[in-house]
Amino acid sequence: MSSRTTYALGGVALLVIVLIVVLVVRWNSDHSLKVQGDGYGPVHDPAVSVLLDSDGAIVLGKANAAKTIDVYEDPMCPNCGSLEHLYGQLIAQKIDQGKLAVRYRLVNFLDQKSGSKDYSTRAVAANECVADAGNGPVYSKFHTALFTTKQPSENGGDLGNEQLAAIAAEAGAPAEVQQCITKGQRVDSARNHAQSAMTTLKAAVGEVRTPTVLDGSNDLNLNDSGWVDKVAP
Template identity: 60%
Template sequence: MSNPTSKHTPQPVSSRTTYALAGVALVVVVAIVGALYLWNRGASTSDTVRNDGYGSAHDPAVTVALDSDGAIVLGKPNVAKTVEIFEDPLCPACGHLEKIYGQEIAQQVDLGKIEVRYRLVNFLDRSSKSKDYSTRAVAANECVAQAGDGPVYAKFHTLLFTTQQPSEGGPDHDNKELADIAKQAGAGDDVAKCITSGERADSARAHAEAAAKGLESTPSVLVDGKKIDHTNPNWVLDAAK
């Protein structure tokens, strides 16, 4: 049996419809290309190291002190602007912040434009292989800070958050290795002993837990007590005005 012949005759798509579809496709392609361009431009901007080559704060007039609340205060005397930075020593985003903006921060500290209050927390202890790396790293920071040498502390802090920062879940530094990093930054034997003995472990844990109260995430940056957007590429220079 033969199939019945259809009476429907396909009609060609009009040129007007073809142009409309082509126009829609072009708009979609342009939108995608534009979005990729903006995303790539934003990514490259956020990954550009600010003031590359300056290094950590190195003016001998820069001092460091361990405040009663556990804040580590780096700067020159009588500075008008205070930048407060909340960080976890194992936090990758904190490491990124230091890699991108650390040298720019250092120059403004050397110029006496800002002082920095580092508030170190231990959110990521459980994410470290030793299960207590963040706390021990906070203790090591306190050992270096209480010696009072600003440039030494600045270099130690830079090393710990950049080239010497462990990965979450991977091997981390034991106390001897933390002491070796401190000595690489210029710290003396008394500081190294403070770190290897773990003498500041309890105070560091208490300070870290106090700093973490009400804190939503790390890194967080406050300028004169007000939280700012640290993804703004000019935030350091704005803070120093």
């Protein structure tokens, strides 16, 4: 075997080792993050309401909540799923305590990453159907499932309207809400609301990226594991 071939094989082997090390470090980093409020689950308190605003924002919280934040998410976004997995339960606890309300502004720029090419829009529509019924704990349970255990992967399959309706049923949504989802009754309005939310997001932070959490005009640092407690002590 020539020395040139030996060096080439050695270089490939070194590259493989470096790649493995990088992947292990990244895996350990991702799995070292602590789930905040682990075991709490979604919102419990029946006094928590949810409101579908005229601009499509979904406001979850008590009427006298001390603080309201804006959360921008795309239903296909894996980092949004991580946000909900890591901080969703603590956020739910703060909502139940009246310390926090969340104004969800759902977007759909990842439609093309779904198998149906319109999953994000249909999932936003499903969120609107559930929110419009006004039951805070039911919406919280539905939203949590959609962004964690039931979230499809990018460039993979997705969920049909019947599957979205079944998740809503599991969360406690009544038959008329399930029908709203199955028939796609809010798809057109959801598409318009999502586009409007993206325009607002770009104006606020200069780009469309999810997840983004705003406290007023302040773009919160989501890499700070204590951000929820800082915004709603």
